[in-house]
Amino acid sequence: MLFKVDSTGSETEKTENNEFKVLDIERHCLDYTDNSTRFYQASRDFSRQYAHIYSARLNTFRNILIPIINKRWSNKYKILKLCELRDKGTTCIIIGTLFKLQELKPSILKELSDQLEILPQPARTHFVHDTDSVVLEDELQRIKLSGDCIDVNKIVTGVVAALLGSEDEDGVFTIKDVCWAECPIQKPLPELNDDRYVVLMSGLNLASKTGDHLFSLNLFLEWLSGFCGTSQYQEQMSKVVRVIIAGGIYANQSNASTLTESDVIVASDVVDSFAAAVSAVVPLDLMPGCKDPNGIMLPQKPFHYCLFPKAIEYKSFNRVSNPYECDIGGFTCLGNSGEPINDIMRYSELDKHLDVMKKTLQWRHVAPTCPDTVPCTPCLDTDPFTIYNCPAVYFTGNCAEFSTELFTGAQQQQIRLVCIPDFCETKTVALVNLKNLECYSMLFN
Known part of the structure; x- marks a missing residue:
């Protein structure tokens, strides 16, 4: 069968008589709320010391831990x-x-x-x-x-x-x-009657000097837009309700070089066009990463709107923070672009992303090494990285490979952990089905 798009934008199918009939396939949607206010409003008073964030963190967790202590060790x-x-x-x-x-x-x-030493120290x-x-x-x-x-x-x-x-x-x-503080109590998850998918991707590296992954990226756009496959397959893809890009749209973390001003200028049109193409067919949440043209300190504010003159014309295009928390149809999604998880692996013997993610849930903190070894703004009264709502989907971006696990918390919370692979290197995205929290990868190669 041959598929095309008519002048009205509806999908059409060519019949045996070479006549086109309109396929009535609409994109499904779910209610959406951005819950990242604490990341957007994080204090940026650089005249203050970093001791304040540790003090705020300790005060917050003291209130969290005391009820847990009384339950575990009584009042003895x-x-x-x-x-x-x-x-x-x-x-x-x-x-x-x-x-x-x-x-x-x-x-x-x-x-x-150590500068006076004769032998140079090896990089670690x-x-x-x-x-x-x-x-x-x-x-x-x-x-x-x-x-x-x-x-x-x-x-x-x-x-x-x-x-x-x-x-x-x-x-x-x-x-x-x-x-430990453990993960917060999870609110009851909604029951969906049909499949609803969230696509997670990261590390697009559109400022790269090579275009080896651009074919895969175009294939992803065709798949997302419903331009390939049978009508039955298109019906399934219409159940994708949201795309979240967890950092690295300009440059992925594996890129050893740093973006220059000219690199950003050259790549901005490509990045904007891609964001607009995705936003034209499905809601898009775009997070910055540590190599993208954004402040390096966490929490990272959303990309500047001037970088996206085409994409901002779509109400479905959302520039969001890193870390990022949202509610999609009653399912809380929380994640980051990979910096806090990778840093924990550098300073511990935890060598798997999923194990680190479990630890952060047990510690009830997205980025505990901020501001010690991860750049962070000097927050004063609150610690924005504390986990206040138990997520149903917890993700981290820019990983070397795709991996996932359904994690059960101390109070039987069900949390889908997702390590989003670097798309430039793996040509892979992750799909989470909100109906049953199943997750699988899809390769575009």
């Missing part, structure tokens, strides 16, 4: 601040921020002091060492930790936890048990 033990630790050997509970002491952690002061991408240790700190002081309840190689700086244990004569707190 006192909850003390570090300055209130006086009775040596007495079992108690302390709440604070974990801080890893790492020998290999990059430091500008260390780099300056992983900073875990056998001598790494962890301390707990609150607003006033810190204390050394010991015990097997916390694996120092499976945590990172910035995570807030409640510790049950006692202080010995040497001023070291021996841990007997650990309580």
